Amino acid sequence: MTRSRAAHALLVVALAAAPFIVPQFWITLGNYIGLYSIVTLGLVLLTGVAGQTSFGQAAFVGLGAYTTAYLTTRFGASPWLALAVGMAITLAVALMLGFITLRMKGHYLPLATIAWGMSLYFLFGNLDFLGGHTGMTGIPALNLFGFELRDERRYFYLIWAIALAALWATDNLLDSRPGRAIRALRGSLAMAEAFGVNGARLKIIVFIYAALLACVSGWLYAHLQRFVNPTPFYINQGIEYLFMAVVGGAGNVWGAVIGATVITLLKEMLQDLLPSVLGRSGNFEIVVFGILMIALLQFAREGIGPWLARILPARRPQPVPEAPPLATRERVEMNGPLLDVKRARKQFDGLVAVSDLSFEIRPREILGLIGPNGAGKSTTFALISGALSLSSGEVMFRGEPIGNLEPYEIARRGVGRTFQHVKLIAQMSVLDNVALGAYLRGEAGVIRAALRLDRAEEARTRAAAAHAIACTGLAAHMFDAAGSLPLGKQRIAEIARALAADPVLLLLDEPAAGLRYREKQELAQLLRSLKQQGMTILLVEHDMDFVMGITDRLVVMDFGEKLAEGDPAEIQRNPVVLEAYLGGV
Numbered sequence: 001m002t003r004s005r006a007a008h009a010l011l012v013v014a015l016a017a018a019p020f021i022v023p024q025f026w027i028t029l030g031n032y033i034g035l036y037s038i039v040t041l042g043l044v045l046l047t048g049v050a051g052q053t054s055f056g057q058a059a060f061v062g063l064g065a066y067t068t069a070y071l072t073t074r075f076g077a078s079p080w081l082a083l084a085v086g087m088a089i090t091l092a093v094a095l096m097l098g099f100i101t102l103r104m105k106g107h108y109l110p111l112a113t114i115a116w117g118m119s120l121y122f123l124f125g126n127l128d129f130l131g132g133h134t135g136m137t138g139i140p141a142l143n144l145f146g147f148e149l150r151d152e153r154r155y156f157y158l159i160w161a162i163a164l165a166a167l168w169a170t171d172n173l174l175d176s177r178p179g180r181a182i183r184a185l186r187g188s189l190a191m192a193e194a195f196g197v198n199g200a201r202l203k204i205i206v207f208i209y210a211a212l213l214a215c216v217s218g219w220l221y222a223h224l225q226r227f228v229n230p231t232p233f234y235i236n237q238g239i240e241y242l243f244m245a246v247v248g249g250a251g252n253v254w255g256a257v258i259g260a261t262v263i264t265l266l267k268e269m270l271q272d273l274l275p276s277v278l279g280r281s282g283n284f285e286i287v288v289f290g291i292l293m294i295a296l297l298q299f300a301r302e303g304i305g306p307w308l309a310r311i312l313p314a315r316r317p318q319p320v321p322e323a324p325p326l327a328t329r330e331r332v333e334m335n336g337p338l339l340d341v342k343r344a345r346k347q348f349d350g351l352v353a354v355s356d357l358s359f360e361i362r363p364r365e366i367l368g369l370i371g372p373n374g375a376g377k378s379t380t381f382a383l384i385s386g387a388l389s390l391s392s393g394e395v396m397f398r399g400e401p402i403g404n405l406e407p408y409e410i411a412r413r414g415v416g417r418t419f420q421h422v423k424l425i426a427q428m429s430v431l432d433n434v435a436l437g438a439y440l441r442g443e444a445g446v447i448r449a450a451l452r453l454d455r456a457e458e459a460r461t462r463a464a465a466a467h468a469i470a471c472t473g474l475a476a477h478m479f480d481a482a483g484s485l486p487l488g489k490q491r492i493a494e495i496a497r498a499l500a501a502d503p504v505l506l507l508l509d510e511p512a513a514g515l516r517y518r519e520k521q522e523l524a525q526l527l528r529s530l531k532q533q534g535m536t537i538l539l540v541e542h543d544m545d546f547v548m549g550i551t552d553r554l555v556v557m558d559f560g561e562k563l564a565e566g567d568p569a570e571i572q573r574n575p576v577v578l579e580a581y582l583g584g585v
């Protein structure tokens with residue numbers, strides 16, 4: 001048994017034994033911590049990992065609670081049916097809120113969730129059929145396999161069974177194809193989209209996932225309390241959930257449980273302590289929480305997650321076993337050019353960054369696109385990869401127009417790329433970063449991943465990633481956090497990630513920038529060996545010396561136009577080129 005398994009087993013035994021050992025008061029507290037953990041877990045994923053802030057989780061809890069309260073007391077519906085209805089309503093609301101706000105940039109989601117949280121509270125409070133501010137009583141106890149869960153000790157098992165299942169599913173999700181994409185949402189969206197991730201859609205899915213967890217918690221709460229009123233679903237509780245998630249941090253799903261535990265116990269303590277210190281009663285703990293929240297954001301942004309990750313038994317990196325290869329792209333021999341740029345033009349307001357540029361890349365060659373700073377190389381690169389749209393002209397890839405396609409559609413056709421400013425997910429291992437490159441070669445979605453039904457595909461993806469890593473000479477760093485590598489190796493990891501997508505054409509934007517002499521030599525060696533294996537490469541470079549040794553042909557740009565074209569020796573003698581680079585010699 002691994003240490004991690006042993007720790008999990010110990011926890012389950014402790015939870016199972018708790019109701020027999022500890023006093024009633026602690027069971028009540030344990031129930032609340034379980035309920036809060038379920039909500040917080042959703043927020044750890046949504047806010048901690050995906051970087052989307054929601055103040056409205058308490059309102060989703062309320063939706064779950066009120067739906068079951070209403071359906072079971074007024075219509076005598078089964079609580080389980082009410083749970084299904086509550087989840088359907090939550091899904092519809094989250095879909096709508098997410099659809100409206102998540103496509104916009106900036107702070108629309110937090111604002112929308114505040115508005116949603118407040119309006120639902122007042123709606124609950126003002127609708128007579130929901131009991132107004134006094135709420136609804138007489139909610140039946142849950143019935144499970146013929147057991148009535150009337151007693152809090154029995155309820156404890158149900159709450160914690162659901163909490164553990166949610167932790168398991170979320171942990172699974174984070175370690176999967178959609179999980180890698182979710183982890184890219186916060187800081188590396190453009191990169192993830194270049195590899196086929198639909199960011200807007202994935203954000204909505206994560207938002208729904210978190211809302212559904214909140215709804216389940218609310219359903220449990222209603223049947224535990226046997227009555228509901230609007231108070232626990234107000235925005236201040238929403239802020240408290242967010243606080244729990246921030247305290248828990250993003251490093252580990254268990255952060256949700258720790259965050260919920262720490263805040264619940266702290267609140268309990270402060271509610272006892274503060275009135276006696278201050279000599280009067282009132283919700284002073286809220287003030288203390290506010291101060292703590294600011295202090296935490298100031299001094300420990302990551303919450304206690306990273307600290308937790310250090311003391312919890314780490315998942316030991318598993319060697320990546322061989323697996324049947326992922327499907328590879330059909331490679332047809334072409335006579336004509338692989339890529340044909342035809343009078344490509346890009347205009348930014350008055351500035352013509354690329355001016356009717358034409359050139360072609362032949363199969364299995366390394367073509368260098370060089371020119372002084374500001375010549376238009378990166379813009380040309382962006383036009384080919386789809387990051388920018390053409391003002392006019394066309395780009396043909398394998399005889400097919402790609403000039404107006406989205407980046408991921410171009411990636412899907414076999415164009416792999418790296419980024420001038422390295423875009424790796426720093427905390428994620430090199431293996432996971434590279435596996436993200438193979439995103440379009442898999443299809444496992446959130447549900448399959450959460451239920452661990454994706455393992456066969458995942459094994460093949462990991463094997464493909466490990467192969468790309470070995471091929472680029474990074475095998476020794478497979479399990480290191482990508483951010484811990486020196487810049488040169490990070491650039492190589494980017495190439496490995498592009499290779500994991502099984503490209504036909506590799507686009508590299510200034511791969512040698514910031515590299516030391518030896519690192520440049522290693523990079524050149526890698527590019528040569530890739531070419532030998534049949535890869536076609538476009539190398540955008542500022543550094544003339546670096547490209548001279550490894551390219552078959554060069555296209556020289558200046559002021560958005562093609563200045564010269566030819567093999568390295570010709571270009572080196574070309575007076576026009578020397579003029580552009582050295583200002584006339």
Ligand code: ADP
Pocket residue numbers: 348351352353371372373374375376377378379380
């Ligand atoms: P290079 O990569 O060759 O150094 P770029 O393609 O980055 O050059 O830039 C070419 C020209 O286009 C520069 O004058 C630059 O300032 C301008 N430019 C690039 N991107 C933009 C943009 N998004 N908006 C406006 N101008 C831009």
Ligand code: MG
Pocket residue numbers: 377378379420
């Ligand atoms: Mg550039």
